[in-house]
Amino acid sequence: MLEYTDKIREIAARLLKEGTVEMVIGFRKGTVPMMNEPCFVTDAGDVDRLIWDGNCGVNLANYLMDRKEKIGIVAKGCDARNIVTHIVENKIDRDQLFIIGVPCTGMIDRRKVAAAVDGEILEVSEDGHNVSVRGQGFEKVLNRQEVLQQNCSLCIHRNPVISDELVAEEVPEQQGVDRYADVRRIEAMDPEEKWNFFDDLLSECIRCYACRNACPLCYCPTCFVDESRPQWVGKSQDPIDVRTFHFLRAYHCAGRCTDCGACERACPVGINMRVFTKKLEKDCLEKFGWEAGLTTDARPPLDTFRPDDPDDFIK
Amino acid sequence: MSEWEPKIVSFLCNWCSYGAADLAGVSRMEYPPNIRVVRIPCTGRMDPKFFLAALREGADGVWVSG
Amino acid sequence: MGIEPGRIQFSWVSSAESTKFVQVVKEVTETVKALGPNTHFVKHEAKVA
Numbered sequence: 001m002l003e004y005t006d007k008i009r010e011i012a013a014r015l016l017k018e019g020t021v022e023m024v025i026g027f028r029k030g031t032v033p034m035m036n037e038p039c040f041v042t043d044a045g046d047v048d049r050l051i052w053d054g055n056c057g058v059n060l061a062n063y064l065m066d067r068k069e070k071i072g073i074v075a076k077g078c079d080a081r082n083i084v085t086h087i088v089e090n091k092i093d094r095d096q097l098f099i100i101g102v103p104c105t106g107m108i109d110r111r112k113v114a115a116a117v118d119g120e121i122l123e124v125s126e127d128g129h130n131v132s133v134r135g136q137g138f139e140k141v142l143n144r145q146e147v148l149q150q151n152c153s154l155c156i157h158r159n160p161v162i163s164d165e166l167v168a169e170e171v172p173e174q175q176g177v178d179r180y181a182d183v184r185r186i187e188a189m190d191p192e193e194k195w196n197f198f199d200d201l202l203s204e205c206i207r208c209y210a211c212r213n214a215c216p217l218c219y220c221p222t223c224f225v226d227e228s229r230p231q232w233v234g235k236s237q238d239p240i241d242v243r244t245f246h247f248l249r250a251y252h253c254a255g256r257c258t259d260c261g262a263c264e265r266a267c268p269v270g271i272n273m274r275v276f277t278k279k280l281e282k283d284c285l286e287k288f289g290w291e292a293g294l295t296t297d298a299r300p301p302l303d304t305f306r307p308d309d310p311d312d313f314i315k
Numbered sequence: 316m317s318e319w320e321p322k323i324v325s326f327l328c329n330w331c332s333y334g335a336a337d338l339a340g341v342s343r344m345e346y347p348p349n350i351r352v353v354r355i356p357c358t359g360r361m362d363p364k365f366f367l368a369a370l371r372e373g374a375d376g377v378w379v380s381g
Numbered sequence: 382m383g384i385e386p387g388r389i390q391f392s393w394v395s396s397a398e399s400t401k402f403v404q405v406v407k408e409v410t411e412t413v414k415a416l417g418p419n420t421h422f423v424k425h426e427a428k429v430a
Contacts, residue, residue, distance in 0.1 A: 195383030195421055240423070240424040243422075247363065313391055315408070323410060325406075332394040336399075339400075371422055372424070375413050375419040376389070380402075381394070
């Protein structure tokens with residue numbers, strides 16, 4: 001991970017010095033452990049603020065929309081796919097971007113780490129295989145694979161799909177992962193069970209919209225939840241309104257979501273709302289053979305029509 | 316209360332099913348009175364939020380017809 | 382998502398097919414009738430004490 005940091009700094013300094021880009025978007029250390037923050041560097045002297053480790057789960061593609069200047073951006077596999085989605089949706093021009101690709105080995109789930117120890121965590125460091133956690137009066141070493149975010153342990157696109165320069169050799173992609181086990185489990189439920197399952201899943205939701213704000217796909221000038229004329233979604237804590245919000249948010253991500261996990265990571269109450277987007281991701285893959293953000297050459301399934309599109313639900 | 320009858324919100328495309336409904340009316344055909352018709356300019360106007368809004372407001376079924 | 386299949390239906394009827402329209406209305410009504418009232422997604426007004 002340390003090599004990554006050095007290489008990112010080196011590339012960023014070069015880009016800013018040569019004037020290839022006006023700004024580099026990357027990560028800096030957060031004020032609390034395991035919470036790295038986005039960092040915008042405009043001066044070559046400031047590149048030492050940039051870092052890389054397993055806590056860079058925020059999706060930086062979120063900060064690209066409608067920017068006018070030339071930007072260098074640090075992108076792991078899922079960020080790169082979201083950048084592709086932005087390019088396809090005309091939210092940014094490919095020529096404006098210099099993509100610093102980071103072959104990713106997965107991001108650490110801070111909740112799993114916190115659950116593995118007692119007491120407040122003061123410092124977390126990692127090498128390739130282990131994560132060392134230090135707090136008041138304890139120290140513990142955890143297996144890195146076991147504390148990865150769930151979407152990262154299921155990821156099959158760890159290397160950036162587009163990049164101008166990679167910070168390291170590509171990492172081997174994971175083979176034979178069963179990505180949709182949890183979706184299949186829910187699909188097998190009958191309507192009553194599903195209803196109860198989602199009731200339980202969403203019962204904690206406080207409608208803070210952190211999942212929406214963290215998501216690089218959510219860039220509508222007026223979000224459907226903020227609309228009041230007509231008001232399609234009630235603004236209350238009523239379980240039906242909460243459910244409506246989550247279903248509609250997921251539908252807006254259909255065929256676009258890259259399963260970067262930013263929504264789940266941002267959730268203050270730890271709702272696994274990825275089960276919704278994952279279901280749509282699975283449907284897109286099965287019905288249209290589509291995975292979001294892999295190429296700038298193809299149009300997404302929801303804005304194209306093919307005579308062989310599945311239509312067996314229509315009488 | 317007499318026997319329960321479902322309320323079905325139907326979204327009909329102006330050019331297809333809405334026309335068919337009109338023709339059915341002109342031809343004095345009989346069909347169940349359970350549907351409440353919403354005319355949409357095209358089935359492409361449909362949005363998941365319409366389904367959820369209809370159900371939320373107490374519809375027993377939603378029918379979309381192009 | 383906890384809504385029974387059949388509560389939401391899609392069909393395609395041309396504007397000349399009034400017979401099919403009547404047929405489909407009957408089918409849709411029958412299916413929903415068989416499912417019974419929708420209890421799940423209905424929002425109940427908050428009770429004011």
